[in-house]
Each structure stands twice: as C-alpha cells, then as structure tokens.
Amino acid sequence: MDLKVGVIGTGAIGIEHIKRINEKVQGAYVTAVSDINVEQAQRLANQIDAVFFETGEELIASPDVAIVVVTSWDPTHEKYVLEAIKHGKYVFCEKPLATDSAGCKRIVDAEVKAGKKLVQVGFMRRYDRGYIELKEAIETKKFGEPLMLHCAHRNPTADENYLTPMAIINTGIHEIDALRWLLQEDYVSAQMILPKQTSFTHEKLHDPQMLILETVSGIHIDLEIFVNCQFGYDIKCDVVCETGEIGLEDPAYTHVKAKGKNYTKIAPDWQTRFVEAYDYEFELWVRSIQTGNLTGPTAWDGYAAAVTMDACGKARDTGERTLIQLPECPALYK
Ligand code: NAI
Known part of the structure; x- marks a missing residue:
C-alpha cells in the first residue's frame, strides 16, 4: 500500500520534494502539508488534493x-x-x-530511547553517481589507500543574508557528511583559513574560506568554500590515493563546438547539479521504509556533522586547529 506523506515547510525545497514524491517516487504520495505561510500552503494543498494543517504537530499526529x-x-x-x-x-x-550538536544529541537520545531508527537526514550527496563511484574505488582499494582529498564547493553568488558562519553551516556541511561517509572515518581536527577576499562579497561574509580536516587515520582534506565565484555551481572532489587519483566529473549530457571553442556547461545551481541524487534519495527512502530497514544518513550522522560544524566555528574564531571528539556511537547506529 502506498505510504501517506506529510510535508512540513512548503518553501523552495519543500515544493520540489512534494513534486518528486507525487510525480517520480513509487509507493508514496503527499496527503498533508503544513507551513506558517498559511495562504501559500493552503493553496498548494488544494492543488495537490492534500489536507492543510495549522501546525506541524497536528500534521504529525494525523492518522492520514x-x-x-x-x-x-x-x-x-x-x-x-x-x-x-x-x-x-x-x-x-x-x-x-x-x-547545533546539542540539538542533534537530543534527537539521537530520543531515537535510542525509542529503540528504532526512524530518522533520515537529507545529506543527498551520498546518492550522487559520482560520489558513489568514488566510494566504490576507495572501498575496493583500487588505487591503494586514500591519502589526501582536494575539494571545492562553489556557488555563483550569495545574497546579503548569507553570513560568514553559513559557509560551514549551510554549505560545507554537505562535504563534512559526504567525505566522512566516503572514507568511513571520523574527523579528529578542523582548521579554518580565511584567505584574501573576493571583491564580490559583502561586509558580513568572509569569502572564500578554506577548511582543513584530518581523519582518524591521518587523511587530510582541504575544502574551498567560495560562494561568490560568479561562474556557476561547481563541486570538486579529487581523492589522491597511493597509486592513482580519482575525482568527480562535472555532469554534462551535451557539449558545444562553436566559434572556435569546444565546451560543456557548468550547472547554474544545486537543483540542477544534484537533481538525480535528490530523486534517488527519496526513491530509496520510501523503499527502505517499505522493507523496514532505513539505509540512509542517520541521526548519528547528523550529530557527527554538527559536532564537526561546531569545531569549524571555533577554529574560525580562534584561528587554531581544533580537536574533534565524538562520544561512543550507540549500538543502534553500528
Ligand atoms: P524556504 O525559506 O524556501 O522554505 C522554508 C519554509 O518553511 C517556508 O515556507 C517557511 O514559511 C516554512 N516554515 C518556517 N517555520 C516553520 C514552522 N515552524 N512550521 C512550518 N513551516 C515553517 O527554505 P528552503 O530553501 O526550502 O530550505 C528549507 C530547508 O531545507 C532548510 O533547512 C535548508 O537548510 C534545507 N535545504 C537543503 C538542501 C539540500 O541540498 N539538502 C537544499 C536547500 C535547502
């Protein structure tokens, strides 16, 4: 039987996920929505034949x-x-x-107490074909041990509401999770470098920023976060191993040869770059619930990312290399 889905928050990504569930994913459909923007959410509910709830709590409690x-x-x-x-x-x-990590820990504790994995976090990089291939190469040790990773997360522009800490909290958080998952290793330290700034930034945003992470076995990761790069949404991840290097390609289905040039386009935004990853993420989420075995990023992964995120904030403020320590992982997540 198809699963009835309630969606809380019908803004940009909420609407995309609703469309995804109703139009692409097998085995589920949206029956209820809730948002503090009542008028917009009610209109959407009418359009998709769903029920509107005044509060998220009422939606969650609904038998529908x-x-x-x-x-x-x-x-x-x-x-x-x-x-x-x-x-x-x-x-x-x-x-x-x-x-923050304290909030994530409260969720982990509640889930452990419930004794069942119920939570999946939207770290959709794990569903991208490129990252999946990188992970296979790392796991099979095709090129020996991974030693260093050179990564970048670039957005064309960021507005006035995007502030310095958001480079990690909203942007780098994706790499923080994806790289821990790729390497199957926790981080032990974080260091932040604030290089020369682009003239395209504003007073409250240091752009670009560099993050250096070190894992338990000593793998070093450098991540450039540059959110006013002007030229497109550009994601890089090059894994340097003992006998070879493997890196992400920019996905492109066509190339252009014209006026003496031969080129492919760069994705303009994250929606375009990762559309297939989001689709696959939801397809597998629904399938895993149907089979009673959640396989995606857990509350513990959300917590581990938040602990790292907190350490990055401290490293930026102090200019020092900051140690990262996770408590013992509960049995539920092993
Ligand atoms: P948005 O601002 O377009 O939409 C958020 C919606 O939540 C708004 O309609 C707002 O009225 C509603 N809202 C706020 N407080 C509420 C409450 N207490 N109860 C119910 N609804 C409430 O933001 P956007 O871009 O859709 O982002 C939403 C979330 O998705 C954020 O947490 C963001 O970090 C995450 N996100 C994740 C991405 C990914 O790549 N995995 C990409 C973009 C966003």
Missing part, C-alpha cells in the same frame, strides 16, 4: 500521515523530528538535523 518530511527553516527541525519520534513515525529531515 504515515511518514513525515521536514523542510521548514533550520531552527524548527529539531522540534518536529522529536515529535515524529514521539509518534513512532519515520521522518526525513532536511539538513541540518538541528542547529
């Missing part, structure tokens, strides 16, 4: 909602995820799981 998607603003994620756990309902929460 079997599983929950949280795509509201970051500070609201924690309370809705905790509420879903309280009702024993599977919940997909867009990143970040909570705004």
